[in-house]
Amino acid sequence: MTKQVLLLPGDGIGPEIVAQAVKVLDVLNTKYNLDINMTEGLVGGAAYDVHGHPLPDETLKAALAADAILLGAVGGYQWESLDISVRPEKGLLGIRSNLKLFANLRPAMLYPQLANASTLKPEVVSGLDILIVRELTGGIYFGQPRGIRTLENGERQGYNTYVYSETEIKRIGHVAFQAAMKRNKKVCSVDKANVLEVTELWREVMTDLAKEYPEVQLSHMYVDNAAMQLVRNPKQFDVIVTGNMFGDILSDEASMLTGSIGMLPSASLDAHNKGMYEPSHGSAPDIAGQNLANPLATILSAAMMLRYSLGREDLAVKVEQAVSAVLDQGLRTGDIFSEGMTRVSTSQMGDAVVAQL
Amino acid sequence: MTKQVLLLPGDGIGPEIVAQAVKVLDVLNTKYNLDINMTEGLVGGAAYDVHGHPLPDETLKAALAADAILLGAVGGYQWESLDISVRPEKGLLGIRSNLKLFANLRPAMLYPQLANASTLKPEVVSGLDILIVRELTGGIYFGQPRGIRTLENGERQGYNTYVYSETEIKRIGHVAFQAAMKRNKKVCSVDKANVLEVTELWREVMTDLAKEYPEVQLSHMYVDNAAMQLVRNPKQFDVIVTGNMFGDILSDEASMLTGSIGMLPSASLDAHNKGMYEPSHGSAPDIAGQNLANPLATILSAAMMLRYSLGREDLAVKVEQAVSAVLDQGLRTGDIFSEGMTRVSTSQMGDAVVAQL
Ligand SMILES: CC(C)[C@H](C(=O)O)[C@@H](O)C(=O)O
Ligand SMILES: CC(C)[C@H](C(=O)O)[C@@H](O)C(=O)O
Numbered sequence A, B: 001m002t003k004q005v006l007l008l009p010g011d012g013i014g015p016e017i018v019a020q021a022v023k024v025l026d027v028l029n030t031k032y033n034l035d036i037n038m039t040e041g042l043v044g045g046a047a048y049d050v051h052g053h054p055l056p057d058e059t060l061k062a063a064l065a066a067d068a069i070l071l072g073a074v075g076g077y078q079w080e081s082l083d084i085s086v087r088p089e090k091g092l093l094g095i096r097s098n099l100k101l102f103a104n105l106r107p108a109m110l111y112p113q114l115a116n117a118s119t120l121k122p123e124v125v126s127g128l129d130i131l132i133v134r135e136l137t138g139g140i141y142f143g144q145p146r147g148i149r150t151l152e153n154g155e156r157q158g159y160n161t162y163v164y165s166e167t168e169i170k171r172i173g174h175v176a177f178q179a180a181m182k183r184n185k186k187v188c189s190v191d192k193a194n195v196l197e198v199t200e201l202w203r204e205v206m207t208d209l210a211k212e213y214p215e216v217q218l219s220h221m222y223v224d225n226a227a228m229q230l231v232r233n234p235k236q237f238d239v240i241v242t243g244n245m246f247g248d249i250l251s252d253e254a255s256m257l258t259g260s261i262g263m264l265p266s267a268s269l270d271a272h273n274k275g276m277y278e279p280s281h282g283s284a285p286d287i288a289g290q291n292l293a294n295p296l297a298t299i300l301s302a303a304m305m306l307r308y309s310l311g312r313e314d315l316a317v318k319v320e321q322a323v324s325a326v327l328d329q330g331l332r333t334g335d336i337f338s339e340g341m342t343r344v345s346t347s348q349m350g351d352a353v354v355a356q357l
Helices: A014-031 A045-051 A057-065 A077-082 A091-098 A112-117 A166-181 A197-210 A223-232 A244-257 A296-308 A313-328 A346-355 B014-031 B045-051 B057-065 B077-082 B091-098 B112-117 B166-181 B197-212 B223-232 B244-257 B296-308 B313-328 B346-355
Strands: A003-010 A036-040 A068-073 A103-109 A129-135 A147-150 A156-165 A186-191 A217-222 A239-242 A265-269 A275-279 B003-010 B036-040 B068-073 B103-109 B129-135 B147-150 B156-165 B186-191 B217-222 B239-242 B265-269 B275-279
Touching: A003 A014, A003 A045, A003 A057, A014 A036, A014 A068, A014 A296, A014 A313, A014 A346, A045 A077, A057 A091, A068 A296, A103 A166, A103 A244, A112 A313, A129 A166, A129 A244, A147 B197, A156 A166, A156 A197, A156 B197, A166 A186, A166 A197, A166 A239, A186 A197, A186 A223, A186 A244, A197 A217, A197 B147, A197 B156, A217 A223, A223 A239, A223 A244, A223 B244, A239 A244, A244 B223, A244 B244, A265 A296, A275 A296, A296 A313, A296 A346, A313 A346, B003 B014, B003 B045, B003 B057, B014 B036, B014 B068, B014 B296, B014 B313, B014 B346, B045 B077, B057 B091, B068 B296, B103 B166, B103 B244, B112 B313, B129 B166, B129 B244, B156 B166, B156 B197, B166 B186, B166 B197, B166 B239, B186 B197, B186 B223, B186 B244, B197 B217, B217 B223, B223 B239, B223 B244, B239 B244, B265 B296, B275 B296, B296 B313, B296 B346, B313 B346
Parallel strands: A003 A036, A003 A068, A068 A275, A129 A239, A186 A217, A186 A239, B003 B036, B003 B068, B068 B275, B129 B239, B186 B217, B186 B239
Antiparallel strands: A103 A129, A103 A265, A147 A156, A156 B156, A265 A275, B103 B129, B103 B265, B147 B156, B265 B275
């Protein structure tokens, strides 16, 4: 049956990088019986400018109906004061919660062809391949009560609530353990159990859950130590599982270890293989519309979509191999350019990947 | 008037590294009119084993009466399940809150003599000199309500409260701006204002406060981006100011950028120059009692004590120069050892610093 893919190009470089992934998906449709139907919607600033809201009803409806969503990026200077991407009811967080996309998968891997892009010494990062599994619809991002109140003494106080239930912790734990089974069978659960009761429960539930996965080795690490270990010896990690906020921080730190955030995809999944796929990087408004952006993270996000939501592992691998091949050819957008390589534009890079398929 | 210094050697390598700092302080006492009186107390596991509590009343009383406290380290495998260092009413957090030590100063600087110890490329970290100002008695570490409750459906839920008032934010903000005035006049305030209301207030208050320091340039950064920028280009930072939890994470990440966490001191100050001083590293139980640990972070913590609590900037500088001199001599404990250098023990390193005074 034809699967429905919703494209949400969004803001900044979003439209031009999504366009390259679409070229790739088009080829798979015609050449490899992919059988998807793509439609487009508005999100973020682009939606705000038309509908006065970063997540219009019709976008949400289309997202709910779709089998998978490919997002470019949201946000930009002109909407900064408007909170485009944020707060439970809005933009990105609104999609995540409405679609129940509780599992965020963020690989941080170093392409051997780009080993030099890292700010870390080659021996520290060569072969790096970490998967961060971040809980995405709970924790302090969505906890109630929240707000800013005025105290009796007249001053204001801001407050948010960090909260996790056993069910939520188990659900994301399963995702991490299952991912580890297909990788190096190690899960490191990150918490701050020595200070926060909510993460004390987190640790307890993860420890229990590990009994269902006897082949997987579970370790626990405090978040401050994890932030440190990622710099000291990142290759000690296989799968890292953590809550929404710690995951936000650690996944960005981990992706920067590779030096090539323009290469890193992400997936946000619900319990039934529906997912939203997007590059790990942002909307880069400073280079938007100039055919300069690196489309590979978006193309690799499309590969994750093929794998997790469209049941086409075969095509996911094909796309990943195509990306690797264009790197082998020496093709580089500006963000990953180095001496001796061939500098290409966004669309040239997209075409080069297509040519490999 | 004679100032009172309370020594809390604590656990693991704590006693042996504090002993080296004491040698240094003794010399300053006899040779440079420092005029301090040192007494010793129990804290952490060492206190638990004697009194059944990581922060016994008599230690707290002595700490309240002292002008400054020098702490070694707390915790170790044997007390792990006992929560030695933790929770508001206990150990370390108990001292911080009872003594109102709201301002934690954590420098992350690279010693030119140890440039190679970093996992980052030399050009990325050479000359690194960041000061992280972390709020230490508020935020989610101390917020109420907190705990683990059973929901109506029978499952458990953990919860903590992230809370800051305007007064708390201003107070730590002043510390950061004043520190910046003596440095490169840049403050980067780190928050997650796009998601958390408590940090939306944080950002607003910092922005207002900046008007009182027209010479200082204030910027704001989301915590995920800060974790990334510390890896990408750490030298962009001068002073970073942030809340308790983000500060915990970012200061550990920043210190690891130097590759020499055995060199980094810290200070936790109240509003009246009273302070607790301790190395940034932990109790390292695996090498405890073997005369292997690096005492320099503790000695440099004593230097911070001279500067902030004892009004002896002159002696602080002397101690810092002595540390630099022993590094120039090529003396290295195991943690900072490299080819061609002279390996020394904990006490030899202490003696070498003393010899410079
Ligand atoms: C834009 C922001 C709300 C978001 C988050 O914090 O989740 C972003 O940082 C991310 O990681 O996708
Ligand atoms: C031991 C722990 C409670 C403590 C903290 O989180 O504050 C430690 O990590 C630190 O940074 O001093």
